[in-house]
Amino acid sequence: MKCSMSKEKLVGYLYQDMEPEEQASIEAHLAQCPACRGTLEDLSSTTEILRAWPEEEPNMDLTFVQEEGSRGKVLKRGWLRGLLGRRPVMGVAFGIAAVLVILALVNLEVTYTQGDFQVSMSLLPRPRAGSESVEDPPVTRGEFAAWQEESLQLMQEVIQMSEERQRRERDLTLVQFAQDLERRRYQDLRMVGRGLEVMEASTEDRFRRTGDVLHQLLTVAQLQMVQPTPLQRE
Amino acid sequence: MTDDQLIIRFLDGQVNAFNTLVWRWEKRLYNFILRYVGDREDAKDLCQKTFIQVYQDLRRLRDPGKFSTWVHQIAVNLCRDELRNRHRRPMLSLEGLQEDYDDPSLAAPEMAAAPSMQPDAAAHRRDMRELLNAALQTLPEEQRVVVIMKEYQELKFAEIAEILGISVNTAKSRMYYGLGALRKVFDQWNISQEVLGYEV
Numbered sequence: 001m002k003c004s005m006s007k008e009k010l011v012g013y014l015y016q017d018m019e020p021e022e023q024a025s026i027e028a029h030l031a032q033c034p035a036c037r038g039t040l041e042d043l044s045s046t047t048e049i050l051r052a053w054p055e056e057e058p059n060m061d062l063t064f065v066q067e068e069g070s071r072g073k074v075l076k077r078g079w080l081r082g083l084l085g086r087r088p089v090m091g092v093a094f095g096i097a098a099v100l101v102i103l104a105l106v107n108l109e110v111t112y113t114q115g116d117f118q119v120s121m122s123l124l125p126r127p128r129a130g131s132e133s134v135e136d137p138p139v140t141r142g143e144f145a146a147w148q149e150e151s152l153q154l155m156q157e158v159i160q161m162s163e164e165r166q167r168r169e170r171d172l173t174l175v176q177f178a179q180d181l182e183r184r185r186y187q188d189l190r191m192v193g194r195g196l197e198v199m200e201a202s203t204e205d206r207f208r209r210t211g212d213v214l215h216q217l218l219t220v221a222q223l224q225m226v227q228p229t230p231l232q233r234e
Numbered sequence: 235m236t237d238d239q240l241i242i243r244f245l246d247g248q249v250n251a252f253n254t255l256v257w258r259w260e261k262r263l264y265n266f267i268l269r270y271v272g273d274r275e276d277a278k279d280l281c282q283k284t285f286i287q288v289y290q291d292l293r294r295l296r297d298p299g300k301f302s303t304w305v306h307q308i309a310v311n312l313c314r315d316e317l318r319n320r321h322r323r324p325m326l327s328l329e330g331l332q333e334d335y336d337d338p339s340l341a342a343p344e345m346a347a348a349p350s351m352q353p354d355a356a357a358h359r360r361d362m363r364e365l366l367n368a369a370l371q372t373l374p375e376e377q378r379v380v381v382i383m384k385e386y387q388e389l390k391f392a393e394i395a396e397i398l399g400i401s402v403n404t405a406k407s408r409m410y411y412g413l414g415a416l417r418k419v420f421d422q423w424n425i426s427q428e429v430l431g432y433e434v
Contacts, residue, residue, distance in 0.1 A: 042417055
């Protein structure tokens with residue numbers, strides 16, 4: 001600020017957080033001081049930008065609970081988050097360990113017969129293969145053709161999904177590229193602006209110096225006319 | 235029911251009154267700490283620690299009407315401890331920035347740090363949050379805390395001064411310089427109200 005208005009008063013006025021008797025004097029000053037008005041405008045626009053960050057949800061579910069038989073109280077987060085911890089890696093590790101334990105507890109049996117995989121799980125051991133015989137019915141040509149057509153459809157869907165994803169990624173890249181270009185354009189314009197300012201300042205300086213030199217020359221010439229040289233007298 | 239009444243009920247032995255207080259203050263305190271330290275996980279931890287300390291020391295609070303000031307003081311102290319223990323973040327020196335747009339230090343962080351670039355409004359808002367977070371973290375701590383308390387917590391300068399143990403004029407002065415520094419950062423990163431309002 002280039003005047004006597006203090007920055008504290010300006011900030012107080014911006015937030016209407018000041019002594020009541022100060023408001024009138026500040027407003028009177030602002031009415032006459034464009035510099036302070038400009039500063040106030042800059043401060044105000046900065047606060048507007050800050051307000052683009054709204055409050056976020058903490059998602060913590062903090063709860064104080066009473067422990068039985070004890071005076072102490074424990075702060076628990078939402079039980080699942082507390083169980084898994086705040087690091088997702090620990091949660092994943094715990095999940096994998098749980099899966100492994102469950103698998104170890106059941107009897108897992110995988111069989112392959114006539115082109116089909118069969119997976120079976122149970123808590124009790126299954127009777128060995130061969131103690132009971134299961135005949136698979138023969139596959140007809142019609143069933144095979146239907147299966148083939150279904151497989152083709154699935155493949156086409158997968159290909160379409162892949163193309164869709166590639167199209168989206170290409171669009172995202174174009175948007176990012178456009179934004180990068182825009183940012184660089186602003187930066188280029190700023191640089192050009194600064195360059196022009198420097199050039200203008202340099203040109204002004206040169207003109208001023210040239211003017212000084214001319215002035216000196218004129219002064220010398222005038223002096224010579226008023227006081228002719230000894231040679232001319234003769 | 236006001237905070238004062240909840241505190242009195244808690245001191246009478248009703249734990250649920252304290253839980254109500256926690257749920258009432260959770261979001262506000264979390265956002266204050268988040269903007270102060272700049273990291274969501276740290277903010278959750280510090281918010282939890284703040285409430286634990288509040289729970290432990292609430293009986294020492296003589297005036298329940300000063301609960302807001304008191305809980306902010308606890309949060310500020312914990313945040314300062316956290317920042318002291320943490321490795322210093324590289325602070326952007328605006329005077330030292332070169333006018334070379336190939337210099338990666340000049341680049342606004344949103345392009346590198348944005349979790350996604352999906353052309354939708356939600357992603358744009360997410361990117362803006364990260365930008366503003368990064369901009370706030372460029373401020374010196376003493377200016378940042380005043381800006382956050384005034385702009386986001388909407389505290390009066392007198393309250394801010396009491397929480398931080400400074401004068402009202404000092405609080406206003408730090409606010410002035412903090413906003414000025416943010417203005418320069420926003421200009422450098424091309425953040426403006428037009429950009430914020432841009433919906434892809």
